[in-house]
Amino acid sequence: xxxHPIGIIHTPYTKHAxxxxxxxxxxxxxxSIDPANEQGLFRLEKHSHIFIIYWLDRQTEPIKWVVxxxxxxxxxxxxxxxxxPLRPNPIGLSLVKLLGxxxxxxxxxxxxxxxxxxxxxxxxYFKGLDSIPLKTSSPSG
Amino acid sequence: xxxHPIGIIHTPYTKHAxxxxxxxxxxxxxxSIDPANEQGLFRLEKHSHIFIIYWLDRQTEPIKWVVxxxxxxxxxxxxxxxxxPLRPNPIGLSLVKLLGxxxxxxxxxxxxxxxxxxxxxxxxYFKGLDSIPLKTSSPSG
Numbered sequence: 001x002x003x004h005p006i007g008i009i010h011t012p013y014t015k016h017a018x019x020x021x022x023x024x025x026x027x028x029x030x031x032s033i034d035p036a037n038e039q040g041l042f043r044l045e046k047h048s049h050i051f052i053i054y055w056l057d058r059q060t061e062p063i064k065w066v067v068x069x070x071x072x073x074x075x076x077x078x079x080x081x082x083x084x085p086l087r088p089n090p091i092g093l094s095l096v097k098l099l100g101x102x103x104x105x106x107x108x109x110x111x112x113x114x115x116x117x118x119x120x121x122x123x124x125y126f127k128g129l130d131s132i133p134l135k136t137s138s139p140s141g
Numbered sequence: 142x143x144x145h146p147i148g149i150i151h152t153p154y155t156k157h158a159x160x161x162x163x164x165x166x167x168x169x170x171x172x173s174i175d176p177a178n179e180q181g182l183f184r185l186e187k188h189s190h191i192f193i194i195y196w197l198d199r200q201t202e203p204i205k206w207v208v209x210x211x212x213x214x215x216x217x218x219x220x221x222x223x224x225x226p227l228r229p230n231p232i233g234l235s236l237v238k239l240l241g242x243x244x245x246x247x248x249x250x251x252x253x254x255x256x257x258x259x260x261x262x263x264x265x266y267f268k269g270l271d272s273i274p275l276k277t278s279s280p281s282g
Contacts, residue, residue, distance in 0.1 A: 001196050002143050003230040039206035042219030055142050065180035078183030080263040089144040089261045095271055120230045122221040130236050
């Protein structure tokens with residue numbers, strides 16, 4: 001299967017993109033959507049949060065099947081149990097706050113992507129689909 | 142960019158996959174990971190919920206830039222403001238409950254994917270990255 005970028009992520013990061021949540025934004029982050037795709041942004045601004053699916057295009061190292069996460073407990077885990085960028089399909093996923101839409105430009109909160117990262121898809125966050133109901137949540141979630 | 146499936150989603154759906162949240166599972170849903178990727182599943186079972194990123198490979202219709210969602214308010218929105226499967230890059234994203242891991246088989250809660258859908262990536266759900274802090278959440282989120 002072959003995919004094509006729909007836009008580009010702009011961040012302050014040229015060499016290392018620190019892992020971050022949507023509350024930790026520092027600096028200017030935005031996505032420029034290819035004008036050919038701009039119609040697809042109609043009414044996106046009604047959403048406070050969106051998922052960005054992007055291509056981790058700067059990964060050159062070989063993947064490691066078992067990795068040791070930098071956060072939380074230090075026990076080694078399989079790469080599918082981690083968010084390492086070194087994956088069989090180098091696809092990144094981030095939930096960000098949508099700060100505003102200006103034509104084909106999406107102003108967003110912080111995202112752990114390098115400047116110039118190609119975007120594959122944008123999806124609105126829906127609480128009913130994308131959040132864990134409190135009663136089914138477990139401590140490991 | 143080119144991606145390759147890491148596994149296959151098995152669902153009861155052959156023609157139409159109903160939109161659903163993780164609380165609405167009916168039927169048997171599982172993912173068989175290609176044995177070549179099985180090492181990457183190490184300790185995945187510690188996670189109660191995972192994201193599945195998959196290739197919407199049965200989409201043959203042309204995309205529509207503006208769509209009318211079947212749910213909620215009926216106002217037309219751009220395709221990036223919807224979860225329509227007809228997208229420039231036909232990538233699906235679902236948060237599911239991980240019911241168990243049995244070798245290279247992941248037993249999961251319901252997912253709106255057709256039987257035989259190729260999987261591109263599996264990522265653990267981390268509350269700190271993937272949920273909206275209550276104080277920043279808005280009614281539209």
